[in-house]
Amino acid sequence: MPRGKTTKSERQTQLLKKLEEEPFVTDEELCEYFQVSIQTIRLDRLELGIPELRERVKKVAEKNYSKVKSLGESEIIGELIDLHLNQSAISILETTKEMAFRKTKIVRGHHIFAMAESLAMAVINADVALTGIANMKYSIPVLAGDKLVAKAEVARIRGKKFFVHVKINVKQEQVFRGKFILVSIEEE
Amino acid sequence: MPRGKTTKSERQTQLLKKLEEEPFVTDEELCEYFQVSIQTIRLDRLELGIPELRERVKKVAEKNYSKVKSLGESEIIGELIDLHLNQSAISILETTKEMAFRKTKIVRGHHIFAMAESLAMAVINADVALTGIANMKYSIPVLAGDKLVAKAEVARIRGKKFFVHVKINVKQEQVFRGKFILVSIEEE
DNA sequence: TAATTATTAATACTAGGTACTAAGTACAAG
């Protein structure tokens, strides 16, 4: 729905909004949408520092590509900063607003669970481990932007079963604790 | 490291591999890498049906953009197919290889947890709910491609606390069960 | 009305291509 004529600043505000919703729009489509010439759109982009379509597409592609890659590569959520195999490990994770509910900015539980689970697996000296049973408790809600520090400790090893305790803190406060029983699967 | 001269089919095999690893490469960079003319690269791409750089970038961007959007919109993992508010709910989720470990094809625990958690939240008639405590048990590993069916039942409501039981099955076998205690947060 | 701001137009130039034609090179078969 093309707008009727408005002021420059109004148009620029709407332009920003429009591109946030629909970033893959050409100048030509924009100038039809706003009922102005293509040069006006380009001046607006110049003033607002909005890059051209192809740059916008590239940015989205690169951001997501690297995300997918790093997740596939490491298979650990968060950054491993300390590791004593079969004993203990520490990882950190900076939470973002993408991990949280829009309304409350509370980080969704499965992100915290994923961090704990992957750290528990990392600390085990087995090629492949699988979560058997997890008993866990969330204490305080985590907000987007909080920096999580996870500590894993191997409590007991019994054959193929590993008992790992994971605690996650924000600053000095514990926000999660869980007991994982991991079962190693050996290669045939 | 530019290759020494090889055959056409060898080069094309390597080209496919190269672009899978590094999809954001121009023909010019490729022709230097393979030590052939730019036209050869273009003929190769034509024969192999590989689109131009800008199309490749666009594809990656669109794929990931829509993924982020759909995840943000629904905030439920899996497809909700039945819902009796404050009583029970059913959702289904087709697992993919992206959710699994590369080596074993076993689906990572947090995806199963996320499905259960979000279904538990969906069944509650509260604007925003937060996982308090979750006690859970995985029984059988889930393999990439398995179709998960989750059933949630509200066991008890006590003030702001909701006790929800979630069971996830693959065909007739239970692969997960968990008890969630959700706490509703009211608006001020 | 004059000055200022906003908009439109026009032109030259760019990257990273497509599509096409033509010519050159390598190598094995006759």
Added chain:
DNA sequence: CTTGTACTTAGTACCTAGTATTAATAATTA
């Protein structure tokens, strides 16, 4: 040795979605 075929390179015209710049016109404000 020459011919045929596959492969490779070169060159041209054209495309999209722009940038950067200059100039002219329209709208607003002092």
